Amino acid sequence: MGLFRQIPIAWRMLADKPTRLAFSMLGVAFSVVIMFMELGFFNGTNDSSANLPPYFDCDLIVSNPQKNHLKTGEEFPSLRLRQIASVPGVAAVAKFNTQAGYWWNPQDRTRNRVLILGVDLVDPMFSVPAIREYRDALQLPETVLYDRLSRHDLGRIEIGTRSQLAATPARVVGLFDLGPNFTYEGHLIVGLENFREITGQPDDNVDLGLIRVAPGTDVETVRRAILDCLPKDILLLTPREILTREVVVTTKRSPAGVVFGIGLLVGFAIGTIICYQILFNEVNDHLPQFATMKAMGHPPSFISGIVRNEALLLSIAGYLPGLIASFGIYRIIEHFTQIRMFLTVPRALLVMVLTSGMCLLAARFAVKRVHSTDPADLF
Amino acid sequence: MPSPTTPFAVEINDLNHHFGRGESRKQVLYQNRLAIKPGEIVIMTGPSGSGKTTLLTLIGALRAIQEGGIKLWGTELAGLSPVEQVKMRRNIGFIFQAHNLFDALTARQNIKMAIELTDVPAAERDALADATLAALGLAERVNYKPRNLSGGQRQRVAIGRALVNRPRLILADEPTAALDKDSGANVVALLRKLADENGTTVMIVTHDNRILSVADRLVNMIDGNIVSNIRVKENAVICAILKQCTVFKDMSPSDLTDIAQKMEQEDFTPGTDIIRQGEIGDKFYVIAKGRAQIITASTTDVSRPVTLIKEGAFFGEVALLRDQPRNATVRAQESVTTYTLSKENFLAAVRAHKSFEEQLATQLFHRG
Numbered sequence: 164m165g166l167f168r169q170i171p172i173a174w175r176m177l178a179d180k181p182t183r184l185a186f187s188m189l190g191v192a193f194s195v196v197i198m199f200m201e202l203g204f205f206n207g208t209n210d211s212s213a214n215l216p217p218y219f220d221c222d223l224i225v226s227n228p229q230k231n232h233l234k235t236g237e238e239f240p241s242l243r244l245r246q247i248a249s250v251p252g253v254a255a256v257a258k259f260n261t262q263a264g265y266w267w268n269p270q271d272r273t274r275n276r277v278l279i280l281g282v283d284l285v286d287p288m289f290s291v292p293a294i295r296e297y298r299d300a301l302q303l304p305e306t307v308l309y310d311r312l313s314r315h316d317l318g319r320i321e322i323g324t325r326s327q328l329a330a331t332p333a334r335v336v337g338l339f340d341l342g343p344n345f346t347y348e349g350h351l352i353v354g355l356e357n358f359r360e361i362t363g364q365p366d367d368n369v370d371l372g373l374i375r376v377a378p379g380t381d382v383e384t385v386r387r388a389i390l391d392c393l394p395k396d397i398l399l400l401t402p403r404e405i406l407t408r409e410v411v412v413t414t415k416r417s418p419a420g421v422v423f424g425i426g427l428l429v430g431f432a433i434g435t436i437i438c439y440q441i442l443f444n445e446v447n448d449h450l451p452q453f454a455t456m457k458a459m460g461h462p463p464s465f466i467s468g469i470v471r472n473e474a475l476l477l478s479i480a481g482y483l484p485g486l487i488a489s490f491g492i493y494r495i496i497e498h499f500t501q502i503r504m505f506l507t508v509p510r511a512l513l514v515m516v517l518t519s520g521m522c523l524l525a526a527r528f529a530v531k532r533v534h535s536t537d538p539a540d541l542f
Numbered sequence: 543m544p545s546p547t548t549p550f551a552v553e554i555n556d557l558n559h560h561f562g563r564g565e566s567r568k569q570v571l572y573q574n575r576l577a578i579k580p581g582e583i584v585i586m587t588g589p590s591g592s593g594k595t596t597l598l599t600l601i602g603a604l605r606a607i608q609e610g611g612i613k614l615w616g617t618e619l620a621g622l623s624p625v626e627q628v629k630m631r632r633n634i635g636f637i638f639q640a641h642n643l644f645d646a647l648t649a650r651q652n653i654k655m656a657i658e659l660t661d662v663p664a665a666e667r668d669a670l671a672d673a674t675l676a677a678l679g680l681a682e683r684v685n686y687k688p689r690n691l692s693g694g695q696r697q698r699v700a701i702g703r704a705l706v707n708r709p710r711l712i713l714a715d716e717p718t719a720a721l722d723k724d725s726g727a728n729v730v731a732l733l734r735k736l737a738d739e740n741g742t743t744v745m746i747v748t749h750d751n752r753i754l755s756v757a758d759r760l761v762n763m764i765d766g767n768i769v770s771n772i773r774v775k776e777n778a779v780i781c782a783i784l785k786q787c788t789v790f791k792d793m794s795p796s797d798l799t800d801i802a803q804k805m806e807q808e809d810f811t812p813g814t815d816i817i818r819q820g821e822i823g824d825k826f827y828v829i830a831k832g833r834a835q836i837i838t839a840s841t842t843d844v845s846r847p848v849t850l851i852k853e854g855a856f857f858g859e860v861a862l863l864r865d866q867p868r869n870a871t872v873r874a875q876e877s878v879t880t881y882t883l884s885k886e887n888f889l890a891a892v893r894a895h896k897s898f899e900e901q902l903a904t905q906l907f908h909r910g
């Protein structure tokens with residue numbers, strides 16, 4: 164109660180000058196948008212880089228131990244996957260191949276880097292419904308599923324579009340929704356047979372092995388059983404562990420995480436400076452009044468409370484329009500880059516905390532001027 | 543905090559104050575002394591830069607005391623911690639030359655900023671603020687913001703803010719400077735009412751001659767010195783009595799005022815002797831209130847009352863003029879208030895006016 168006692172006074176002081184309040188709101192909203200953008204790009208990078216793991220519909224994934232994230236090329240012998248299939252508790256296994264390749268834009272003949280996903284057409288363990296839907300068509304040679312969230316640079320692609328993938332001709336037989344990332348302009352899904360045709364990858368090597376455990380079996384028990392039976396030349400992770408690893412790799416290894424992290428700090432700093440300017444003017448205009456309050460016997464905390472509450476109100480008043488604007492800008496960015504920008508509740512809360520943080524920090528600086536005023540100078 | 547043992551609201555003792563440091567250090571107050579009782583209205587006048595505002599801020603616990611002391615209701619301000627100063631200030635209402643109201647707040651809300659300092663329940667604060675504004679003639683303006691009020695109305699709101707917590711001391715700096723004659727008179731009347739009804743002590747620094755009549759005491763400062771300190775009503779009473787006294791009969795009002803200023807109040811309970819026959823005379827007395835008996839002892843040591851004297855009477859001058867022992871005893875018959883002038887001041891005043899011998903002769907002739 165003590166902390167927010169001056170909310171009504173603070174509000175009246177802000178509301179008394181509507182023009183100034185409007186500009187102050189804009190200023191705070193501006194820095195809120197900056198922070199949302201940086202956070203959006205930061206998370207967009209992570210979300211886009213880790214775009215595959217959420218689709219794995221399996222319990223464990225086996226890979227070459229050197230393969231420290233999904234974009235590196237290390238493979239492991241398919242023999243291991245066959246061995247795993249016979250381990251008690253394992254219900255099914257499926258191959259999952261990935262390889263980078265070029266896709267020729269059918270309209271302007273430019274080429275773009277795409278990621279080709281080779282999936283088991285019988286049981287893909289990859290929850291893209293289009294695989295099952297177009298299974299029959301995909302069994303034909305030179306057929307592909309095309310990700311319609313791929314970058315527009317790949318061309319106007321519809322079912323039936325013909326173009327070239329790597330060295331082979333390709334015909335689009337179906338569409339799915341996945342989205343590009345910062346490494347690849349788009350994604351294509353093909354059957355394992357076609358994958359081999361297109362990439363020339365030998366059948367005895369595989370990128371990932373997807374493992375489904377028998378119903379009612381504990382995943383950890385199966386994992387231990389597999390590791391006990393097999394040589395130590397494989398890495399066995401759950402899809403969730405892979406997702407975490409993908410995010411960590413993007414954040415730590417790639418400069419993107421650092422760049423946007425610094426951008427976030429810069430947004431925070433700009434916001435703090437804007438808030439400080441606003442609050443400084445507010446305090447400066449009320450110095451005689453604040454000094455009078457001090458003379459009357461209000462403790463300094465009463466006055467800093469007013470300024471602090473003004474800061475809090477400003478942060479809320481600026482946050483809401485900033486949030487709405489950011490939501491709109493996210494949609495615009497998604498439209499133009501096809502990078503997914505998710506505005507989740509925890510991210511919105513994070514920016515809200517940062518916004519009130521920057522306003523309170525600014526209040527701390529601004530209120531110093533109040534404390535230095537001497538009520539004796541009023542006479 | 544207030545001590546009941548002192549009859550004074552404000553006591554200033556040998557107060558010195560300096561501004562600046564080192565080379566530029568400049569003394570602004572010199573050995574100021576002043577004692578003010580509860581319910582007194584003190585008007586401080588003097589040229590700008592004479593130190594009256596500095597004195598006011600020191601009394602208001604807004605500045606640290608450097609040398610000497612100021613007691614408010616018996617509590618010494620020198621050496622109070624900042625927190626204690628803030629607490630002490632809650633007993634004081636400040637009225638500044640500028641109103642310093644919050645533009646964003648209505649008259650009522652501005653007054654409530656002061657009520658926040660008290661433990662008045664939240665539910666009663668509006669009513670208290672409105673009542674205060676009504677007393678200042680602003681009942682219709684409680685919801686107006688300062689920008690929609692006239693200069694006089696704004697100043698009255700500021701005064702309301704200073705008065706609402708019924709402070710025991712009000713310090714005002716040119717409170718009527720921004721007001722027209724009627725508004726100024728209203729404000730002064732309100733201060734007078736507070737002083738009379740609640741014993742509030744009021745100190746006003748002003749150049750406004752129109753409000754001097756409200757003062758109980760006029761303090762004039764020049765160059766950091768209190769050059770005159772006149773209790774207005776007593777002064778008028780004393781002057782009227784002195785006027786009856788042959789010695790002072792032909793003096794100008796300003797000379798009489800000077801003498802009256804030097805006189806000190808002494809109170810006597812019924813039955814006590816004010817002077818005793820045979821003692822060496824060292825003071826001149828006027829009676830401002832009460833009756834006393836003049837008693838002369840006969841050689842047979844049987845005292846008999848000779849005369850009754852009452853307010854307006856004076857005595858003791860003969861012993862001073864002749865340098866003789868008292869020729870009678872004066873005994874208070876009821877509560878008696880006297881004003882006394884020391885022998886030194888008495889003789890100085892007499893000498894300054896006429897030739898001493900002439901004075902002596904006239905006075906002794908009249909007393910027969």
